[in-house]
Amino acid sequence: MRKIFSRFVTALALTILIVLSACGPTAPVVPSGGGGSSGGTDSTEVPELPDVSVPSGGSGGSGSGEPFVFGMLLVGPYNDGGWSQAHYEAGKYVEEKYGASMVYLDKVNPADRPGTTPDQLAEELVAQGAQLVIFNSDDMKDASTTFAKANPDVFVIMASGDQVWEDGKVYQQIPNLMNIMGRMEYGKMLAGCAAAVSSETGKIGYLGPLINDETRRLTASAYLGAKHCWEQAGNDPADLEFKVTWIGFWFNIPGFTLDPVQVSQDFYTTGYDVVISGIDNSVNLPEAQKLTAEGTPVLAVAYDYINACDVAPEVCLGVPYFNWGPEYLKAIQSAAEGSWQSQFIWVGPDWADINNPDTSSIGFVKGNALSAEGATIVDALAADLASGLNLWTGPINLQDGTPYLADGEVASDQQVWYLPQLLEGMEGLSAAE
């Protein structure tokens, strides 16, 4: 009996362990993304259509018989209030605008779905009728390539990737694959600006996810925006501190990443009075709210999702967000109607109205905590960017002092996308130690 009892207790413990690990991190996910802005205008690269057959497409969208079914693999929970939710809602947008139908699977990462791979899970979506599958995270880049090559009759969108960028470093001809990314560099510049004009201490913390091309260029963009507005507000550039702490993944995975809540708290308690989120969710907001309620007024900038400020509006300076809907709509429509082209799309905001849900791929919503004076400076930056100001203009040095852009030199798309290090003046790791 005693043996059975001990087995029972062990089984109970194992069950709890397994279920907990299956439930995985509840935090959000964010992904990859960002886009750089070199020329100040949206640029969409359309490589020549390779001379290879592409899938024939589905049966039209609205109106013509069966709806076009598309699948979506989300790296985090569909309701993470961040990266994955932005994708999920874009899927809903396509359903509504085009009459297409979405099947999706969220929490597609090794911690939440042990023993599976994204390409395998994509096949599950195809089994449910999906004719096109969206892979929503940089974490799934290799798997999206594998899947696209193994399933040439299924359309694939790899968000935030660069596999089919002809001028990119890892170009491959994959006729049924498209890359889509918003030029979040602009959003991050506005985020950095909002942080700089609101900081009392001149110390800005950046909650970084993992280190790669995308996160380096986005973090650097936030810094460029912060520096620009810091100087616009008449401050000494030498007084601005901008520090990045990387947690190791797009969101918190207990035991594997640094805890982003803890990282935020460390920033706030060491004089950084504004923390910008760069991870797949905005867990810095509740932390800022808590500390503010306890008598230490601090502020936060959210990320990824249009309504991310809602969790703690009184400390939120704003949120740069992705609006994947318009580009997903175009891509899905092209797949359904037979005009699909494998291409790399890196699209900026609609400067006429960066918050237009039907035309702008990235946007910025100002938060309640942004002062009227601060808002004026942020608006001015947005207006300047719209009229051609490019903060990726030299002189710009890399973190180790190496000149990157000479005086007056404007960064090319490649220089922005593949930024090799953080920039001079930024504190934090540029690559793994």
Added chain:
Amino acid sequence: MLKSRWSGLFFQLIALVLSLTVVSLILLSIGASPLNAFSNMLTGSVGSTRKIAEVLVSFVPLLLVTAGLLITFSAGLWNIGVEGQIVLGAIASVWVFRIFIDSTLPPSLIIFLSFLGGMFGGALWAALTGLLKTFGGVNEIFGGLGLNFVANALTLYLIFGAWKREGVASMSGTEPLPDSFSLDQLGELRISPTALIVAILAIVFVYFVLNGTYFGLKLKAVGKNFRAAYLLGIPTWQYSMYSFLICGALAGIAGAVQVAAVYHRLIPSISSGYGYLGLMVAMLINYQAIWAIPVAFFFAALNIGSIQLPIVMQLDSSLSGVLQGILVLFVLLVEGFRQKFIKRSSQT
């Protein structure tokens, strides 16, 4: 009557029905149809050849781990450290691949060497638990658990440090290995026949060792009564170490399979929780190797079938974990009752 094999089966059926009932109640409480959920899980796991192949992908490492655990359980050891042993097997096999990455040797030979590496890595990690127990007096549960954490930390160190992808610091894993380092596949299906054969051979080997050799008999003697076995002249601590080594080697192969057949790189959760799941399977089958294949297949099918729940019904797929756990709990609970009745009836 209660002692017969049939009554044991009958009681286990009761346990199965009870666990299905509890899971159904959970489903009903959130407004989902249990029938719908179970049928989705069924079609999602054995509804097509492709799905069965996916189940087998999960079944292979689970069976390997279960086979290993049957050995340590027979020796009376709770090898919770099996998770870490899978991880070390994976690390060692990736290491071998990295050594031979530019080699002109035939890829099949390199894959074979990576399996040997995996076996060695897993066995080494298990030996550490064994040594801690034998010479340090550290219970294998605590030693194993501690080493699991160390194994995870080592993986993270390698992914973020020594084996990092250029310019990247991400939990996503190391650079994928060349395609030539992948295990064979059965046509379009993801399952590797080689891996499947290795796993089946492993359980047959364990069955044979436990039921047909003096070694197995002595191992069981050590497990049943350590002191008596010692007095009978069995070198007890050596036998404990042997069992750790065998289990570690089998877990290490599971890690190598995860690398060469599934992930083709090192990732943080490379063990996929198969160690803990293997412990459940071993407990559920009451340490009888003969049942390992069907029960491991059933658990693997639950894992794969449950992916349908979020896709089709918007339910959380951790439900399969709940079902697996509840099932083991009920089987043990029911078995406890049966033993109690047997005891009572033999007293009267």
